[in-house]
Every structure is written in structure tokens, then in C-alpha cells.
Amino acid sequence: MRSSTTRIEQEQHVQETLRRFGLKWTRPRSLIFRVLFQSDNHLSAEEIYEALAKEEPTIAIATVYRTVRLFEDLGLLAGVDLGDGMERYEWIRSQHHHHHLVCSQCQAIEEVPADILKELKETIFREAGFRLDEREVTFTGICSKCILKE
Amino acid sequence: MRSSTTRIEQEQHVQETLRRFGLKWTRPRSLIFRVLFQSDNHLSAEEIYEALAKEEPTIAIATVYRTVRLFEDLGLLAGVDLGDGMERYEWIRSQHHHHHLVCSQCQAIEEVPADILKELKETIFREAGFRLDEREVTFTGICSKCILKE
């Protein structure tokens, strides 16, 4: 598995993946891909929809939900639960998932590389026989900026 | 802060807490308390409602939601997000929160004492300056039983 970095490369990868399953590369799919790929944030369906509304006013939010689900099933993006009542989505740029720290004061989201959890993973496997998967986990707490403000 | 263990003790503690805030000890609240206290599982509002339907058919699900929110605000129970699309609730028996491992194959839920995360907490604070709080976290993976079945 490769991890393309440019938009063109990723776009081709998406097209290829769709083709492999007999699925189609359509305008809504291409637009949704671009919004997700370009964004640094974790977007909700509503946010994707709004970002598209200007250049594609006829797009339906149902299409956003369907597309996002499809991309997730194809392993192209990850659904993230940041605990704010709606699913958010993040384009997968590499195999290295990362976990999230959500500041309960300023709502900032930081990312933690997965390997920080490696030790925890081993401890849990050793003590409970439970093998953690790569799914993202959201921790809450207080970020460094807000600690200084205390 | 004490950590009562018997139902009678806990019930008195709840009554006391309510009184302290000028709130009332009512039949719905007592029933909901009992269901939550007796259950070993993490119940959803719907499940609490169903457990009550037999002895109190007129109870409203809105009351369950309101009561559960109240108990949570009073620090008597914890809302848990197990990633199945609805909030679940767990009576707090002691100060020691625990985290959850959800098996993605058999849906079993195991509990992990919070202190297993102590090291992780320190690493994250050292490397990112982020101070984790005590909120519960849900990990997914494969439990020991399902590993054996592989």
C-alpha cells in the first residue's frame, strides 16, 4: 500500500479504487474528495455540504452522506468521533492513524501519533488479552495554552 | 467523598444530594436509580425505559432522559460513548473511572482500570503539554475469546 501525497496522485488512486469495484467517478464524488483532501480539519457532513453549496448548489446532503460512507468503506477516509454529536471525516494520507486530543476549554483539536499508544497496546494485550485495533480514539483534557491561562 | 457500596447507602446518598440542591426524590427517579444501580451493563435510555415499562407503564422516555442528565450533572453517573450511536449510562460506584474495550467481533465490553493509562497520560503531557482529564475512553479491538477463534 502506498501513500500518495499530492492531490493528483490521490485523485487517481480514488478513481482506480472505484473502477476496481465497478463504481463510478462522478462530479459529486470528485468535489467531495477535493473538499476533504484539502481540509486540515475534521469535517462533518454538514460542513462538507456547505463547502460545496457555492459551486454545486444542487448537490444533496444525502449524496454527501452516501459518498462519505462509500469512501470510508473503501478505506479512503476515516470517520472520527470527537464527541460533539456528529460524525466527522478525515482523509487518510498514510497508514499511520493518529488519535485526537480535544481541549474541553477551547475545543482545539490536537493530533497524537499512534505510536504513543504502542506501550498501552502492549500492556492491554498482556494484562487482558485484548488486541486493540487501529481505530482512532478521542481523549479529552486541557491543552497547553489553556493550562497557561489557569 | 465516600464510595457507598450497598443500594440502601447509595440511595440515601442520592436523596441527600438532591435535597442539597432543593430537588425532589420522586418515584421515577427512584426507579431509574434502581435500574441503573442494579445493572452491570451500560444501559441506553431506551433500555432503562423498557426495564421500567412493566412496573411503571406510564413513565415517559423524556423523564428517563431528564433524570439521567440530572444524575450525570450531579456526578452520580457517567455517560459512556461506546460508539454504537447512542449514549449509555453507568452508575459511578467509586472515584476510579475505567475505560472500555469493545470487541468489534462479539461486541463484548471489558473494562480497563484508569491507572493503566497513567503512563500514557504522562507521555502526552510531557510531549504535547496536554493534560488528559478523567473522561472515559472507548477502545475497539478484538477480545481474547475472539482471538482464539481466529
Add this chain to the structure above:
DNA sequence: GTGGATGCAAACTCTTTGCAGACGG
């Protein structure tokens, strides 16, 4: 041309809220 994809609207799930009446302290 044909099966997959889309837009639209309606349905669905979980949760919250407004309100009049009931009830606990």
C-alpha cells in the same frame, strides 16, 4: 444502453423541549 449514482422528499433514530397538570417538601 444499462447499472450505478443523484436529487428530492420523506422517514427514521435518538434526544430535547413546551406546556398543563400532578405531586413532594
Add this chain to the structure above:
DNA sequence: CCGTCTGCAAAGAGTTTGCATCCAC
């Protein structure tokens, strides 16, 4: 009694689905 609490029904958010039409391949 007074203010809280309740049941009921309706509203609300987020998400899914049915269906006729449309469009990529």
C-alpha cells in the same frame, strides 16, 4: 401552597432510504 417534576406530544438534530431520473462507462 409553591416550585419542582411528570407525561404527553411535538419539535429538533443528524442520518438514512425509496424512488424516479440521470449519467458514467
